[in-house]
Amino acid sequence: MATSASLANWQGAKAPDHHRVLEGRYVRLEALDPARHGDDLWRQFQGPGSDTKLWDYMSYGPFPNRADFDAFLSKNAESADPLFYAVVDVATGEAQGELSYLRIAPAHGNIEIGHVAFGASMQRSVKSTEAVYLMAEEAFALGNRRLEWKCNNENDRSKRAAERFGFLFEGVFRQHMVVKGCNRDTAWYSILDGEWPKVRSAFVKWLADDNFDEHGRQKHSLSALREAH
Template sequence: MSQPINWQPAKTPQAEPIEGRFIRLEKLDPTRHGDDLWQVLQGPQSDPSLWDYLPYGPFSERAPFDKWLEGNAASRDPLFYSVIDRASGQVQGILSLMSIVPDHGRIEIGHIAFGAAMQRTPKGSEAVYLLGKLGFELGNRRLEWKCNNANARSKRAAERFGFIYEGVFRNHMVIKGQNRDTAWYAITDDEWPAVAAGFERWLSADNQRPDGQSKTLEACRNLA
């Protein structure tokens, strides 16, 4: 029989601004952020594969895109954040905390849509780190990452970020008229300190060098 644990329910996130080294996270505001998000997510320089595994999009017209943003902004679970590049002030993506279950200490990072300007830069990794850090500071025991099992890019990202693969839920969802088998990943509260230390080493000025000779995130985590 399991032993009792000394734990209290987690707090609920409130989408306060979070400052990072490369980016700032703010609660999604369609009025202030909509123009930038339309440009980076649907403009001529956007990633054409961005919407492949998301349950919505792509958007060929601005009106349904704005309605989608407004629905996201009104939601509390998922709770959407805009990712703002500190150097330029441009909003370059969104992501959310979701599946928020304070009574059991579970929270998930999902609904990630990063513009091309965030990809292959520290900005996307820092956004995931900042929300992961918040999740555990709120008292959660478990940070989750779920994706279509066919989404190789998301699965690689989960492993790079330090999430542990837990298995596949077969025939889990129907998305855009197609079956979705869902791959589950998680980081638990006892694993987070080493994962966080790896993120912090990787994001540091000592590692993010202009010559491009940075250690990988995995190597920085293995130093913990």
């Protein structure tokens, strides 16, 4: 009979340090602060030109008024798990999105990226890719063995993003949740620590200046860079 692999020397992972700013070339991730980020995120999420589909698969939103939105941000900012970060555009200083770590389990080395809400100005851009890269890089630097991504199985946009970022599909938990009065089957994805070096290398090469032409178009996709590794 097969036995579980021994982890006799396992010391656990470290918990995220919310005071630590995750610095990238295009974005930085800092602890969500409604006073500092609220006006920007209100414009990004609910203002003219915002993504009308942003809240379709979230358990919250859209928000009919600013007071409800501010209460939502305050609740997020006070939470330790999920642990929320604002995504700030380095060039402009504007907060353009938020995301979080959640289901943080240092004793088991498991952590998840979730509650991903990127404003329209971040979507399908180098900024959104770098934000996820920074979260993944920090997760594994903390000693985690497993990084998770979960979404509604009907959320094709989130599933495509997970696969593009290098998460591997593990299966669907049927009738997993009830969200906004509807059934949610949940698709599960993960990256393991042993897989991260290859995935990381592709991120680094994709984010490099020489991967983009003079019009800002990518020369090589993330998936192609992983396959070439």
